[in-house]
Amino acid sequence: MSPTFHAKTPLAQRMRPSSLDAIIGQEHLLADGAPLRRLVEQGHLPSIILHGEAGIGKTTIAMLLADAARRPFHALSALNTGVKQLREVLDSKDGLSFDAPVVFIDEIHRFNKAQQDALLGAVESGDITLIGATTENPSFSVNNALLSRCQVYRLEPLSTEQIESVLARAIDEDPIFQSLSIDLQAQDFINQLAHGDARKALNLLELAVQTADPKQSPIIIDDELVSRVAQTALVRYDKDGEQHYDIVSALIKSVRGSDPDAALYWMARMLVGGEPADFIARRLVILASEDIGNANPNALLLADAALRSVQSIGMPEARIILGQVVVYLATSAKSNSTYKAINAAMALAEKDASPVPLHLRNGNGVTKLMREQGYGKGYTYPHNYPNHYYAQPYLPDNLTGTRFYEYADNQREQHSKQFMDWLKSQAASND
Template sequence: MMNPAIPLPERIRPRQLSEVIGQQHLLSEQAPLRKMIDQGNLPSMIFWGPPGVGKTTLALLLAEAVDRPFISLSAISTGVKELRELIGQGGELSTPVVFIDEIHRFNKSQQDALLAAVEKGKITLIGATTENPSFEVNSALLSRCQVYVLKSLTVEEQLQVIQRALTQDVFLKEKIIELKQTDALLQLAAGDARKLLNLLELVISTQAVEPIIIDNDLVINSAQQNIARYDKSGEQHYDIVSAFIKSMRGSDPDAALYWMARMIKGGEDPVFIARRMLILASEDIGNANPNALLLAGECFGAVQAIGYPECRIILGQTAVYLATSAKSNSTYLAIDAALAAAEKTAHLPVPLHLRNAPTKMMKQQGYGAGYKYAHDFPNHFVPQTYLPPELQGKRFYSPAQNAREQETARLQDSRWQGGTGLKK
């Protein structure tokens, strides 16, 4: 009989690929990954996605599907020595599938040890990470792995997870449970199946009398009163990261320092904290204060160079600077608007006067004809069109209400609104 002390996510963990909920872009019959598995082929790969979407489960099921030994490691607790000992056994285990959770926490020496084993075919590597592998995995190892992006579960998929738990779990299916409302469950889980199941189990465990009627009030009260139990797998970590970012965005240096301290005390990688500040410096400050990006970049490099505990001072300095800086998300909005326009207008040709003309034939076809070299004109500016005719006058960048960007706005207005008619 199954032990009731085993958490619900483990009790109903899928036992075969057909039971996996979500990730159909990878697991449907026509998906590339599924086709490889059906052919008995399992390359080294990295799963990149948020927590609770099934990275560990999927790795285990893939290994079983191709009948390979499965070895699970955590990057937090595995050193180079243990890694090399394991790899040395590879030939005895018929090319095992080595799953490494949080592979982004491996240092260069550990990643180099993996690289040699992958190259020689001693292991098939499956790494899991919540961080962008382009930044966290060295290029040599990354080039030998397929990268698959796992997605947060949709509302419909989360509801399927709940129903599966209520109808298939050996303990829950014996209870009388009425699922009256699901909004709070779904909002708190935020696409994380493990978090969803932990919360569902917590809510049910607080009710001694059946029928158990689950509504939004019951879910919220249970989560607030039992946060330690609810956060069994450390998901609160992501809430603290969110609070840290929002405190800097909201210009509160004290709150930013507090949430940073919570992360540091919780064992968070200082590089992770520095990276989040580097992103915020561009996303939430941008051209309101370009020095913010420079300081955040220096912080990122310094944290990598000197490590903890000394780097705590640099982290704190940078967090205070970013929190107290002028704010703007104008360039963040601008690039997203430009990307959206580019996706819809990729068919538009480059205007002839903007095209390069390295050959005589291109010049004869009008490439570059009529282009005005800005440095030949007063103040290094001359009005001319740079967008395709169909997008003429389109604005992506709108300066925000801060001193630096308003100065930029006045300069741009003097250039483009002085009777040119090109930008309105």
């Protein structure tokens, strides 16, 4: 039986799905043959952790899983639940029921060690089925003992098309909205502001409808109205159009040009406009190698670490990581020497297919014929010589003397050049 709502009930609550089939999004978990769908069909519900950003269905899925498994459902929030209240729930199991109740804990990452330990015994004994929800990476925020007893499932932010479906369903099916004529013209802007959060999208729609002129018919929900109720400046940013590429270009050129303030501004424009944080992080990884390279090899390490962190944490916290990285890259020494070197090598490789010199060919495990042909013959093992270096040709004869890499005029690469010059001079003096 569907719950009854009154006008004061928020739209997001009124539109909460009443069955797993009614959920929009999370097909990788709920579609036919997907993990959570199989659990329901098999009548088996183990303890699980649902990991994902706010407003994408963690609480709803927990409630509907318990309902599908015909289990009692107890919802707690880590924000206002202490060990005492937690133990009261754990001790309240109905003695007439053979099924373990589902205890849902929102923001479980906020539980301290004592609170998480209080759950451990009940989960291990099967007295309860735990469903935890967290916006943080559970590998870092849930203790290992509890985590090892739970299956972790990652929920994804809703796509643009899925947010559109959520809003369309609200306009068509909500009992209060059905009595109104609503012309939603701000779909793209709401998508930008929602960042894949269905609850936020529904809240924005509801606020806009409540703020609009009640005498107007149809009620026009445009960008200006949504901007006003969201108290957010209208940001013009087309993620799929020309402006997307222009602002990405501005970000890259600002970092390349060592201007951290401009780089922060253009990146902020992208984030506010709804650009996925991991897209920005991937561009910074490429930039760290292309425009900084061996002038500061740590730049690539930091950018790569940022990409993995952004993917595991998500927005809005990912902005902090991206801000640190973009400032580091912008204020780092720059070099494109290795970028030019690989491009030059690739260009030559497309035109030249010289055979590998015999002394460089594999000399181990070769056939008798290959040995007779001289495979590996004449190769000198550098580690047997001073400084682990021995001058010998490594390019085909027709390419002898070809240079792809030129040391740039930064401290680190010049230090490498000095070392290589010294190495060669030492080898020459030992001949």
